[in-house]
Amino acid sequence: MNTGPEIDLFLDMMAAERGAARNTLDAYARDLTDVSQRLAARGVPLTLAATTDLEQVLAGIESDGLSAATAARRLSAMKRFYRFLLSEGRRSDDPCTPLRGPKQGRSLPKILSEADVDALFGAVADLPGPSGLRTRALLEILYAGGLRVTELVSLPLSAFIQTERCIFVTGKGGRERLVPLTASALEAMAAYREVRAAHLPPAKSGQHKAQRYLFPSRTAKSGHLTRERFAQILQEVALAAGLDPARVSPHVLRHAFATHLLARGADLRSVQLLLGHADVSTTQIYTHVLDERLKSLVETAHPLARPGSK
Numbered sequence: 001m002n003t004g005p006e007i008d009l010f011l012d013m014m015a016a017e018r019g020a021a022r023n024t025l026d027a028y029a030r031d032l033t034d035v036s037q038r039l040a041a042r043g044v045p046l047t048l049a050a051t052t053d054l055e056q057v058l059a060g061i062e063s064d065g066l067s068a069a070t071a072a073r074r075l076s077a078m079k080r081f082y083r084f085l086l087s088e089g090r091r092s093d094d095p096c097t098p099l100r101g102p103k104q105g106r107s108l109p110k111i112l113s114e115a116d117v118d119a120l121f122g123a124v125a126d127l128p129g130p131s132g133l134r135t136r137a138l139l140e141i142l143y144a145g146g147l148r149v150t151e152l153v154s155l156p157l158s159a160f161i162q163t164e165r166c167i168f169v170t171g172k173g174g175r176e177r178l179v180p181l182t183a184s185a186l187e188a189m190a191a192y193r194e195v196r197a198a199h200l201p202p203a204k205s206g207q208h209k210a211q212r213y214l215f216p217s218r219t220a221k222s223g224h225l226t227r228e229r230f231a232q233i234l235q236e237v238a239l240a241a242g243l244d245p246a247r248v249s250p251h252v253l254r255h256a257f258a259t260h261l262l263a264r265g266a267d268l269r270s271v272q273l274l275l276g277h278a279d280v281s282t283t284q285i286y287t288h289v290l291d292e293r294l295k296s297l298v299e300t301a302h303p304l305a306r307p308g309s310k
Contacts, residue, residue: 006047007032010084019174023150031077047085051095054078058099072101112256116243117143123241130195135233137185137192138215138225141167142250145179146257146275148172149250153225155214160189171276179274199225 011029014020020028036046038057044050049057057078061071078096085091112120121143124136142152151169159168166180181189200207201218209223210216217225231250238248254275261271 004033004036004046006085006090007036007081009088010081013084014080021150021172024172027073028077028080031074032081035074035078047090049095051098054095054099075099075101111259112243112248112252114260116241116247117253117256117260119241119243120237120248123237130198133188133192133195134199134215135237137188138230138233139237139253140185140188141181142253143257144182144185145169146254146261147179148254148276149227149230151276152250153215153227153230154222155224156212157214160214169276175276177273177276 007029010032011025014028015025032046035054035057038060039046039049039053042053042056044053058071058075061074075096079094079099082091082094082096086094120139121136124132124139126132127135138152141147141155142149145167147169148171151171155167155169161168161178164178165186166178168176169179170176196214196216199216199218200210201216210218213224215225216223217229220226220229227250234248234250234253235245238245258271258275261274
């Protein structure tokens, strides 16, 4: 992606000083490149944009039919970028100060029911060969620990602490946490580790990087299974389980993990620690999911909620 020198400097700062993850940096690069291109179409350089120019950018996003969430994300990227220019002495003002983001309705996480999750595990139980054992291990860890997909696929081999029945996870912002595993996940991991070598590159020259990871890849440049490949695997499992693949993703399983724990009596603070959220307010969204499910249950199942009931 051709981002330009100013955006590159900003991204370098976010990586060095804020510890931003690769996915976060890529998102900032996409958002700021889009803003830069919209400004360039009006003959305005990104670094010299005034408040009115940025207002026109946001208006253009809306007129293009993009979502309020997209506009809000672009505005957030602009605010960080222009604060960076101000702090570096590259500008004497912040053109984003008067700007306000679009109103957004509350978007609740999509989840799966416990029956849906059981169907997924039923579909992976008898998958053959080393690939089947790896798929089961991936699914078990994802649901047992509520990991983000990037955390899952990039787990180092040293993350698995068998004696303590848990894994050591490094999440967003470099925050570290210990995630306990279920007996089922531990059993799946033990079976997978017996065949892990089958997923290493065939040539010894390519094994050095892959050897570091719990889930190595024979072909990926990163040395580990990619997020995209795992998403494909999960789609295949969803089809085998009789579920709509559009409803199933790694992040949906993370949401399901949190919601199912809360539904079974876990306290919010414990779920926050397991998910690696920096702020408990982020975790509180799952209580709203439960509220909506309870409302739906009352409206559909309560005898007095039926039409014509007294």
